[in-house]
Amino acid sequence: MTFQAYLDTIEKKTGLAAEQFIALARDKGFLDISAKAGDIVAWLKADYGLGHGHAMALVNLFKHASGNATGRNEKIERLFSGKKEKWRSAFDRFYAHISTLGDDVGLSPTASYVSILRAGNKVAIVATTADRMDIGFKLKGEPFSDRFSDARTFNAMVTHKVSLTSPAELDQDVLDFATRAYTASAQ
Known part of the structure; x- marks a missing residue:
């Protein structure tokens, strides 16, 4: 399953698009670099009924949205370029x-x-x-x-x-x- 397929499934299940989840995470302080993945996963499971894999997809999305994964993502992009x-x-x-x-x-x-x-x-x-x-x-x-x-x-x-x-x-x-x-x- 592609990352986008995970996001599409999450939207179908919850009615919320990726951008809406980013806004909710920002309001809860989950875009901060000190936010723990386990806390975010627990919130997504409890409040939105997501399974672990879908919750982790959103955790990764939040890291991208906050800029906390930029250096890492640039390296990965280079490894899969050309x-x-x-x-x-x-x-x-x-x-x-x-x-x-x-x-x-x-x-x-x-x-x-x-x-x-x-x-x-x-x-x-x-x-x-x-x-x-x-x-x-x-x-x-x-x-x-x-x-x-x-x-x-x-x-x-x-x-x-x-x-x-x-x-x-x-x-x-x-x-x-x-x-x-x-x-x-x-x-």
Whole structure:
């Protein structure tokens, strides 16, 4: 599901557009840099009946609206620009999936890849070329397979790697592996 699809679903469910939620969040002080994602999620669940994934989509929207995510977003935009642009929708879908797993998910982009973190612990890293999107997972003890191979030559911070040659290859197997990596990151 794309980020815009999340926002469209939220509007259908609540009758409120993204701009209206931004105004409500501003009134509650949730656009302030010190606002906690957990507090925002609790408010959206209690007052609007949103599920965790939709609430986290709005948390991300609020970060953009407040300008608190500007530097991070610029790095992400650069990682998915030019010939690598085709991978943006797959990355957004991958991150949206992980974001539904908990309110402790964050991004830490560098010049060459994006780390996806759970409470500061590595869950996955995503790197792209024009022809490939590589996703590295930190999942100690999980056996390697033809699809989820040893990642030591890719990045020392992760254990497994999957290489996608088409955005359509981001399938349920990859999302399930991400769920296991998210769960393992708490241990």
